[in-house]
Amino acid sequence: MKRSLKSINILPAFQMKTAVALAGAALMNFGLSAAARADDLAVWDDQTYEGQSAVIEQLNKEFEAAHPGVTIKRTARTFDDMKLTLKLAVSAGNGPVVTKVNQGAGDMGAMVKEGLLLPVDDYIKKYSWDKRQSDSVLARDRWDGPKFGVGKTYGISGLAEIVGLYYNKKILDDAGIALPKTFEELLADLDKLKEKGVAPFMMGSAKQHLALHMIGAIDQAHIDAGNRAELDDLIYGRGGSWNTKGNIESAKLVQKWAQGGYFYPGFEGISGDDAVQLFISGQGAFLISGTWYFGDMQHNQDIGFMAIPAPKGITKPLSVGGVDLAWAITSLAKDQKTQDLAGEYIDYMVSEKAAEAWANASYLPATSLAADAKPKLTPLLSAGIEMWKTLNANDALGHYPDWSSPTMLKTIDDNTPLLLSGKITPEAFVDAMDKDYQAYLKGQK
Structure with missing residues (x-):
């Protein structure tokens, strides 16, 4: 699960509600008909930040130039609107x-079940996408009935994602604090910052998912790659329970931070995106979020990025992440010509040339850069690329918890504010997640 971002060309809320209620004809407001013209290709994406949108527009123009007569009809939507x-x-x-679609049971899994997405395995073979991205990454787009992570492949992503620890070096230097090398050192640093009157963490919980990423990232930093099977089973719907000591301890720690003054004041009324902008402006020493903010973060040269330090004894810690929403072909590609054009478009979007365009804009591509590529790498992107290499080499790329069931994101979002405000216990928070998951498993039998 990716973030929710600033939107462009999004319907006002009252229009959106009306459109959903009326469906049918009102859905014309949601996007252009795939059958508008034979040489139109209706595409939805979630690249709604200014820098992201500029890359997509550039790639679309290049694709159109290479395909005379083809017009990309683009609609950009936020994660939540999508x-x-x-x-x-x-x-x-x-x-x-062609569309971006969130992986996991709630979106890609549901659309596969209803026959709304087409497999892309033929295009993986035709264009050798499996040479550009690892099998473990491609597995995040596979479904076989209710089984996640196996079967046919229904998409491929253009960007890599890692949830890690952003830090403001100037704030840390002014407080006399070095970068933490272990989780225990991070905890000590947070205490020192609080004592000095500095907000240890930037946080915003009114909208988006910073708190979810924080809880998941802390938990998974405590899991060694050699012991990842239990988490994999949960995410891929093979069974297990979210009710573990690690999940409870992570929720307990985040609740302690929220209640104990470790978060930026007034975080309850701040959205995730606004919290990021506050962090970029120099507020808060640390922020836990993903590489999708690299483009904005580069505007403050004091900001760096690192993996959340692992506790002692964990040598290959997991990092929450994976890839951004997958490029997929919908069932509206009725004929082979349209399907092949869609496959060709997606191929360009995950090409080495596209990877270089993303790198030049300071975003982390999922496709490896060509050997002769010379992108202008920012310090943030250089750090991200090295982390991506290490995580893949260690098989330490973790998961977004909400992928584990169709309703898990809502369950987490509904209960996170209650956890942070102290209205429910950490045990109750984790129990809500597990009840959601067990109900999903029961429904698959």
């Missing part, structure tokens, strides 16, 4: 032919 409208639009026949 989640709300995509399945409904495709079902009604007025959605995109």
